[in-house]
Amino acid sequence: QAALTQPASVSGSPGQSITISCTGTSSDVGTYNLVSWYQQHPGKAPKVMIYEVSKRPSGVSNRFSGSKSGNTASLTISGLQAEDEADYYCCSYASSSTLVFGGGTKVTVL
Amino acid sequence: EVQLLESGGGLVQPGGSLRLSCAASGFTFSTYAMSWVRQAPGKGLEWVSLIIGSGGSTYYADSVKGRFTISRDNSKNTLYLQMNSLRVEDTAVYYCAKLGAWWEMDNWGRGALVTVSS
Numbered sequence: 001q002a003a004l005t006q007p008a009s010v011s012g013s014p015g016q017s018i019t020i021s022c023t024g025t026s027s028d029v030g031t032y033n034l035v036s037w038y039q040q041h042p043g044k045a046p047k048v049m050i051y052e053v054s055k056r057p058s059g060v061s062n063r064f065s066g067s068k069s070g071n072t073a074s075l076t077i078s079g080l081q082a083e084d085e086a087d088y089y090c091c092s093y094a095s096s097s098t099l100v101f102g103g104g105t106k107v108t109v110l
Numbered sequence: 111e112v113q114l115l116e117s118g119g120g121l122v123q124p125g126g127s128l129r130l131s132c133a134a135s136g137f138t139f140s141t142y143a144m145s146w147v148r149q150a151p152g153k154g155l156e157w158v159s160l161i162i163g164s165g166g167s168t169y170y171a172d173s174v175k176g177r178f179t180i181s182r183d184n185s186k187n188t189l190y191l192q193m194n195s196l197r198v199e200d201t202a203v204y205y206c207a208k209l210g211a212w213w214e215m216d217n218w219g220r221g222a223l224v225t226v227s228s
Contacts, residue, residue, distance in 0.1 A: 001172050003154075036214040038155070045205060045221060046147075046155065051214035089155050093213045097160065097169045099145070104154035 004029065004090055004102035011108040017078040020105045022090030023071055028100055030071040034093035037066060037075045041086045049088075050075060077107070085109045112136040112217040114206050119222030126196050130222055132189040132206030137217075140164070140184035143209040146191050148202035149221075156202075159191065160209070174200075196226045 005023040012018040022029065022037075029035055035053045038046035048057055050066035053073060063078045073092070077084055090102040118130040132144070146158040159180040160169045168180050179192040189206050204222050207215035 034213045036212070038215070040155075045218040046215070047218070048210075048214050048216050051210065051216070052212040055212075057216065087154075091155075091157070091215070097167070098171065099157040099160065099213065101147075101155045101157055 001094065001098060001100055004092060004100055006088075006090060006102035006105045008103070009106045009108065011110055012077075012080045013110045014080055014082065016080050017076060018080060018107065020075045020077075020088055020090075020107070022073040022075070022092075022102045024073075024092055024100070025071055028092040028094040029068065029073050031095075032093045033068065035066070035068060035073040036091045037064075037073075038089045038091065039084075039086050040089065046089065080109055082109050112208060114208065114217060114219035116204065116206055116219045116222035119204065119224050121225045121227065122196055123228050124196060124198055124226055126226070127192070127194045128196065128224060129193070130191040130204055130206075130224070132191075132219055134187045134189065134206075134208070137208065139182075139187040144182060144189045145207045145209055145215060146180060146189075147205045147207055147215065147218075148200075148224075149205070150199070150202040153202075158204070161189070193224070196224075198226050200224065201226045 037050040040046040054066040145160045177195045206219045208217040210216040
């Protein structure tokens with residue numbers, strides 16, 4: 001149950017696009033299309049932004065998109081806004097009905 | 111509107127026990143799998159445990175296996191986490207979360223702080 005690997009921090013200017021990677025193994029990200037992404041603002045509970053690799057829940061801005069290639073999933077935020085500054089976590093289904101999170105990425109809007 | 115409200119957090123000594131509860135409303139509780147996720151101070155999210163809708167199957171992270179027990183009472187729309195043999199490293203905010211159809215955690219509670227310290 002090793003954690004998925006995310007960059008510690010990513011930054012961008014307002015209006016730019018950024019991408020956060022999430023690298024797992026063939027036991028989780030590489031085998032299952034069950035990757036989700038969560039946004040967490042300081043002192044708040046996480047909020048799901050993407051599920052099933054690339055699907056957006058109702059109410060989530062279409063500036064957020066997800067993809068996957070091999071053992072790596074990615075979250076892209078386009079048209080970066082100040083309100084997007086937060087921590088982001090990926091999560092994948094792993095074998096035997098377990099889940100594993102990434103270490104988290106702090107997004108800074110410059 | 112889905113609501114999840116955790117309770118039962120607090121200060122406990124190493125080796126002690128604590129039981130968290132999560133009261134659910136706004137959805138058919140028995141239909142959905144539920145999970146506990148924790149976050150140590152200043153750290154990332156860590157998946158802890160999961161229970162299917164009927165309560166018939168449970169799953170745990172290696173870090174808590176054998177010490178924590180997840181359960182649910184569908185008649186009371188309540189999820190539980192019994193935590194035994196607590197360690198300092200179990201100190202965290204514990205969130206309960208509802209699982210959607212694709213194993214995403216689509217609704218979260220506000221969290222309960224558990225502090226393990228002598």
